[in-house]
Amino acid sequence: MIVTRPQDFLDAVATRAIAADxxxxxxxxxxxxxxxxxxxAESASDNRYMDLGDAPDPLRALAEHAELxxxxxxxxxxxxxxxxxxAPDGVFPNNAFATAPGRLIVGRMRHAVRRRETSRADIxxxxxxxxxxxxxxxxxxALVAELTGSLVIDRARGIGYCGLGERCDMAGxxxxxxxxxxxxxxCFELAEGEYHTNVVLAILAGRVALIAESGFRDSADARAIASLYPDQALWLGASQKAAFAANAICLAGNRVWMSERAARALSEPQRTWLGEQGFSIGSxxxxxxxxxxxxxRCCVAEIF
Structure with missing residues (x-):
């Protein structure tokens, strides 16, 4: 079932009684x-988080990635x-490849420079x-579907949250x-200038939602999602979103991973609250x- 309005989502959750099983x-x-x-440059055309004037150091990037x-x-x-x-910026495989039990899913990238990744025979x-x-x-x-960049999945419930925009259309x-x-x-629309859902939303082990409301075109969509996680939604401000605090992932049930920059952006009460929910922070x-x-989160392709 696919829904596109907040009330339809709330009704579907209520009537279908989807368990976290x-x-x-x-x-x-x-x-x-x-x-x-x-x-x-092609990737930067619709990614506000990139600055072509601030070039990365390739060797330092390689060291960061190895440590990750x-x-x-x-x-x-x-x-x-x-x-x-x-594929000069092809370090974000979760947009190109994803899995479900028994399946490898290969995405349809918007930009030609990223499509080279999806043709990799070795993977x-x-x-x-x-x-x-x-x-x-x-x-x-004939669609655009950048997988778990555009689609944040509550794997425990089998619910997908899909942000529509230039990196994902309705067909995708x-x-x-x-x-x-x-x-x-x-399905809902991202705020203008946002390119991926996983920069504004994370679901941690089906228990906690990290939500940057400013990344949604309509805040009602963000509130509808939060309603599925009563008292377990952590709201992030615009500056925290810009620091990638929502670009987080839980690979084990007791730890959330994010970059050092993202972790620094969290307030002490937010860090304490995550601890109370059973999550340590790895950065x-x-x-x-x-x-x-x-x-x-963008660097990690999960295997289910």
């Missing part, structure tokens, strides 16, 4: 390392694929031949709803990688 966190994760890391992989492996097994020099073969996954390939379809939302086998997808420096307009 599915695995809430991933079994493993994979990353793609930065090689000759640089900023792609090491730290995340404290929670789940992590595989790192080598980067592609022809496809790793899932298809080694893990025996069915490949659901959206990369050649429908295709992802089917590909992930979701029970319910709620790692991503200063150079964040210059490409994404942060820690």
């Amino acid at each position: 599915l695995p809430a966190t991933a079994q493993a994760a994979f990353l793609i390392s930065p090689i000759d890391f640089s900023l792609a 992989a090491r730290r995340l492996a404290e929670d789940v097994p992590v595989t790192t694929f080598p980067g592609d020099p022809l 496809r073969a790793w899932f298809e031949r080694l893990l025996g996954r069915e490949v659901v390939d959206l990369s050649g379809a 939302a429908r295709a992802m709803h089917e590909a992930f086998g979701l029970r319910l997808t709620y 790692t420096p991503l200063e150079q990688i964040e210059k490409a307009g994404g942060s820690l």
Whole structure:
């Protein structure tokens, strides 16, 4: 079921009584390392978090990424694929690849510079031949669907929150709803200038929602989502959103990962509140990688 209005979402949740009875966190994760890391002008055309005048240091970005992989492996097994020099900002695989049980889903990227990533034979073969996954390939379809960048999923409930904009259209939302086998997808418009939902919303192990209300075109959409997590929604301000505080991920049920910059943006009461909900905060420096307009969550492709 796909809904597009706040009241329809509230009604669907009430009438369908969707239980949190599915695995809430991933079994493993994979990353793609930065090689000759640089900023792609095409990607910057609709990403307000990028500044083409602030070029990253490729070697420092590589070191940041290696440390990220090491730290995340404290929670789940992590595989790192080598980067592609022809994909200069191709360090955010969650937009191009995602999984559901038994499936690898390949997205349809808006920009040609990012479509190079979805054609990678090594990643496809790793899932298809080694893990025996069915490949659901959206990369050649007449739609835009940047997977778990555009679609934030409450895996425990099988509910998708899909932000519509230049990186995802309604046809893409429908295709992802089917590909992930979701029970319910709620589609809404992002605020002007926002490119991905996972910069304004995170669902942590099906228990807590991090919500940056300023990233939604209509605040009623943000409030409708929050209603599913009574007393377990952490509201983030615009400056915290800009620091990527919503670009967070939970790989184990007791820890939320975000960049050091994002963690610093949280207030002490917010940090205490997360602790009360059962989440410690894991953070790692991503200063150079964040210059490409994404942060820690964008770097992580989950394996369910």
